[in-house]
Amino acid sequence: MDGGWRARAGSIFTTQKAPATGSRGMAVTNHPLGSAAAAEMLAAGGNAVDAAIAAFFTLSVVEPMMTGPLGGGLTHLRLADGRHVIVDGLSAAPLAGSGSMYTPASDDPARRMETLGRANTVGPLAVASPGALRAWCDILARYGTLPLADVMEPAIRYASRGFIVTTYLADCIADAAADLALDPEMARVFLPGGTPLKAGARLVQGDTAETLRTIAQEGPDAFYRGALGQAACDWFARNGGILTREDLASTAPVEREPVRGTYRGHEVVGPPAPSAGGMHMVQMLNFLEGFDLRALGFGTAPTLHRIAEALKLAFADRAMVTADPAFVRIPVERLISRGYAGERRAEFDPGHARDWAPGLAPLAESADTTHVTTADAAGNVVAMTQTINGLFGARVRIPGLGLIPNNYMCNFDPRPGLTQSVAPGKRITTSMAPTIVLRDGRPVFALGLPGGLKIFGSAMQAVLNMIDHGMSPQEAVEAPRIWTQGLALEAEGGVAPTVREELAAMGHKVATVPTVGGGMNLIAFGEGGTMTGAACWRADGTPIGVAGGLAKPGVRFVLEQARR
Numbered sequence: 001m002d003g004g005w006r007a008r009a010g011s012i013f014t015t016q017k018a019p020a021t022g023s024r025g026m027a028v029t030n031h032p033l034g035s036a037a038a039a040e041m042l043a044a045g046g047n048a049v050d051a052a053i054a055a056f057f058t059l060s061v062v063e064p065m066m067t068g069p070l071g072g073g074l075t076h077l078r079l080a081d082g083r084h085v086i087v088d089g090l091s092a093a094p095l096a097g098s099g100s101m102y103t104p105a106s107d108d109p110a111r112r113m114e115t116l117g118r119a120n121t122v123g124p125l126a127v128a129s130p131g132a133l134r135a136w137c138d139i140l141a142r143y144g145t146l147p148l149a150d151v152m153e154p155a156i157r158y159a160s161r162g163f164i165v166t167t168y169l170a171d172c173i174a175d176a177a178a179d180l181a182l183d184p185e186m187a188r189v190f191l192p193g194g195t196p197l198k199a200g201a202r203l204v205q206g207d208t209a210e211t212l213r214t215i216a217q218e219g220p221d222a223f224y225r226g227a228l229g230q231a232a233c234d235w236f237a238r239n240g241g242i243l244t245r246e247d248l249a250s251t252a253p254v255e256r257e258p259v260r261g262t263y264r265g266h267e268v269v270g271p272p273a274p275s276a277g278g279m280h281m282v283q284m285l286n287f288l289e290g291f292d293l294r295a296l297g298f299g300t301a302p303t304l305h306r307i308a309e310a311l312k313l314a315f316a317d318r319a320m321v322t323a324d325p326a327f328v329r330i331p332v333e334r335l336i337s338r339g340y341a342g343e344r345r346a347e348f349d350p351g352h353a354r355d356w357a358p359g360l361a362p363l364a365e366s367a368d369t370t371h372v373t374t375a376d377a378a379g380n381v382v383a384m385t386q387t388i389n390g391l392f393g394a395r396v397r398i399p400g401l402g403l404i405p406n407n408y409m410c411n412f413d414p415r416p417g418l419t420q421s422v423a424p425g426k427r428i429t430t431s432m433a434p435t436i437v438l439r440d441g442r443p444v445f446a447l448g449l450p451g452g453l454k455i456f457g458s459a460m461q462a463v464l465n466m467i468d469h470g471m472s473p474q475e476a477v478e479a480p481r482i483w484t485q486g487l488a489l490e491a492e493g494g495v496a497p498t499v500r501e502e503l504a505a506m507g508h509k510v511a512t513v514p515t516v517g518g519g520m521n522l523i524a525f526g527e528g529g530t531m532t533g534a535a536c537w538r539a540d541g542t543p544i545g546v547a548g549g550l551a552k553p554g555v556r557f558v559l560e561q562a563r564r
Contacts, residue, residue, distance in 0.1 A: 013494055016537035019474045022545025026531040027051050028521035029372045030066075030450075030539040033163060034059040037154035038374055039544040041146060048380040049077070049144040050151055053136050055372045056386055057155035061208060062163050065172040065392045066370040066450065069133035069215070069223070070232075070405040073369075073386030074271045076258065076434035077143060078443055080379035084436070085143075086271045088254040088427070089135025089386075091128035091408040095250070095424045096242040099416025101125075113410060120410040122179055124241030126394045128408035128428065132386055135253040137220040143380075149216040156216065159209035159402075162202040168540050170199040176392050185397035186404075208402030224248045232398050232405075239396075250425075261336055263289055264467055267438040270456075272332065276318045277433025277456040279335050283317070284310040284460050286341030287348075298469040299480065299495060301502035307464070308353065308484050308508060311457050313344050315485035353507035355486065369450030370539075371434070373521045375443075375531055381523070383434035383448045385455075433459040437466070445473065445524040450539075451517030454483045458517035466524075473524040473534035481516035484508075492516050 020026070025048065027038030037058035038051035046054075052075075060068040067073075072091035078084055102115040102125075119125045140148060165173075173180065173196045180186040181194070189205065190197055197203060214222050223229045229248045236243045258269045261282030268285060270278025287310045296303045317335060334340055347354070369387035387406070388394075394407040411428040413420040420429065433456040434448040447462055449455055458481050465476035480494030489508040491500055492515060500510045519539025524532045535541025 013475075013479065015474045015478045017474065017478070017535060017541070019472070019532050019534040020543035020545040022531050022533070022547045023377065023529050024549060025051065025374070025376045025546040026523050026533040026543065027055060027372070027374045028523060028533040028535050028541065028543040029055045029059060030370045030519045030521065030535070030541045031059055031062045031166070032540065032542040033062045033154070033158060034372065035542045035544040038372070039546055040154060041151060042374075042376060042546045044146070044150070046146045046151075047144060047378060048374040048376040048382045049139060050146040051374040051376070052372050052382040052384050053140045053144060054151045054154055055374070056132075056136055056384065057152050057212065058158060059370055059372070061155050061159045061205060063169070063370055064205075064404055065169065065176070066388065067132070067386045068388050068393070068404050068406075069136070070127075070130040070403050071386055071388035071393065072128070072131040072406065072408065072428075073135070073384065074275055074277075074430065074432045074434055075135065075139055076269070076271060076383040076436060076446075076448075077139075078269075078379075078381040078436050078446070079143065082441065084258045084269050086256040086258050087135055087139055088256055088271075088274070089131040090274065090427045090430060091131045091406055092251070092428075093409065093412065093422050093424060093426045094127075094129055094242045094244070094247050096244065097409075097422045097424055097426075099418075099421040099423065101242075101422060102414040104414045113414065115414045120412070120414055121390065121407055122182075122395050124236045124239045124243075124394065124396065124405075126407035126409045127236065127241055127243055127405040129243060129247040129251050130406055131251055131253060133215070133223055134220050134251050138253055148219060152212055152216040156209050156212045159205045159212060162204035165197050165199055165201045165203050166540050167199040170197055170201075172391055173197050176395060179395040180392065183396045185399055186392070186395060189397065205402050207400060211401045211403060224251060228401060231400060232403070235398050259332065259336065261285060263463065265439065266444065266467060267441075268435065268463065269438065270433055270435045274427050274429045275433070276429060276431050277435070277459070279332055280314040280318055281433055281435065281456050281460045281463070282336040283341065284314050284457075285463065286336065286338055287313065287345055288464070290341070290345045293464060293468040294470075298465070298471075299499060301499045301506070302350070304482055304491075304495070304499065304503060305350070305353070305506055305508070306348075307461065308482060308489050308503070309348055310460075311482075311484050312355075312486045314457075315453075351506060353489075353503075369432070369452070369455075369518065371448040371450055371519070371521050373446050373448060373523050373533070375446065375523050375525070377529060381436060381443055381446050383436055383446045385432040385434050385448045385450065387450065431455040435459050435463070437463060443525050445522055447477070447520060447522040449518050449520035453485065454517040457481075457483050458520065462520060462522065473522050473532045477520040477522050477534045477536040483516045490516055
């Protein structure tokens with residue numbers, strides 16, 4: 001692909017947003033102020049890591065329903081020297097956690113993740129030991145160039161001075177209002193006077209600003225070993241939680257080797273377990289490489305049928321093998337081998353949908369996450385996906401700290417003795433897929449998105465869009481998506497009605513949905529160091545490119561001569 005993608009005549013659909021270009025850096029996040037914070041770091045001489053961490057601290061303020069220091073996530077670093085590093089900052093079950101700590105609400109397989117009183121979803125007992133803050137600060141210290149206080153300054157600014165609520169945030173507040181009303185702090189901030197904040201209102205979070213200032217001055221130990229963490233744990237203890245100072249003190253990110261695969265001459269690099277994203281993307285691409293998707297065409301029934309079958313077989317395996325590798329042995333090499341893909345492809349029926357996983361119940365995972373992709377002129381690339389899990393996490397706000405904790409515990413099976421059961425210190429499984437695609441050893445594009453179980457399937461479709469269908473970055477992130485894990489085949493409205501009818505005739509149970517997955521953020525790398533950033537219509541995504549540069553040496557002397 002010349003310049004990262006092939007030029008293509010015409011367009012299959014109309015994009016809603018415009019891309020941005022730059023030569024000195026690029027930042028794409030799901031909020032304009034998150035992108036602005038990242039671009040501010042790049043303009044100040046920082047690198048892509050500084051930009052990504054600044055973006056996430058800012059997103060904690062302006063996207064409080066999606067991410068925050070008391071969440072977790074995965075970071076994929078492509079360093080200027082060519083190394084790829086996956087930093088696992090996922091949250092873990094508290095040390096006092098056990099497989100019997102919740103009471104299942106039902107024996108119905110479709111409701112197997114539910115517990116009595118929603119204890120694993122809402123409130124202090126839903127909170128896992130947060131890995132995000134420690135991971136963000138460690139990544140910055142090891143791979144960034146700017147001081148923590150500088151990187152956190154935009155977040156503190158927007159928390160103390162306030163920012164304008166977007167329609168997206170207002171809709172999320174309205175959707176969660178019933179639960180937010182149950183917590184005094186959440187109600188005070190997001191439901192003033194008992195009414196959900198509306199788009200256009202100014203949201204000020206002074207307590208959050210003070211907490212961020214303390215962290216900026218003292219570092220992450222202000223929370224993990226200091227007074228901030230003590231205040232949080234005291235509040236958990238008073239309100240039925242089990243998170244302790246020992247949990248916080250033992251929290252540490254884990255650096256992991258990425259999963260690597262190939263697809264039509266490109267190397268695809270993604271996160272390993274406990275993420276399902278990397279290995280199942282490679283698995284699906286291996287399966288699909290046996291078909292000429294370019295000849296079949298984008299958005300056609302034959303192409304979507306093959307993608308749907310790839311998704312179903314991946315989810316059949318995900319349900320059986322994906323877990324924390326510290327607790328479960330995972331057959332990664334077998335799963336991503338071409339031989340295994342060939343065996344599965346031999347079972348494919350080109351004319352009919354099939355059941356790749358009889359008897360397997362659906363998995364559960366929150367879709368409320370956010371993603372940042374950044375790059376700099378030196379060759380550093382960051383694809384970073386973070387979350388507090390559910391919309392507004394545990395839907396409580398710690399008094400005095402202004403922080404919203406995660407509700408990661410709802411991702412564990414509430415029954416004991418199973419692969420996904422709660423165990424002390426066990427990390428949750430995730431579908432996050434911060435992905436970087438290379439050709440001849442050089443990055444071609446980097447991407448990621450939120451969307452829970454729909455993340456890696458959506459990321460995989462963007463890879464197909466770029467490589468097989470020759471789309472521009474903007475088209476690739478906005479293109480209509482499908483998703484299934486063996487039940488209904490969800491199709492966005494952009495999939496043509498005639499195509500949906502053809503898929504139904506093949507045996508797919510097609511359901512039209514507003515969105516599949518969340519806002520994707522992609523950076524493509526072109527000739528001469530050009531970067532193109534693209535964000536899609538599914539969130540408030542905004543790309544900001546940095547170009548230009550400092551004055552040419554000697555300019556001041558020339559100006560002085562001209563004044564004489």
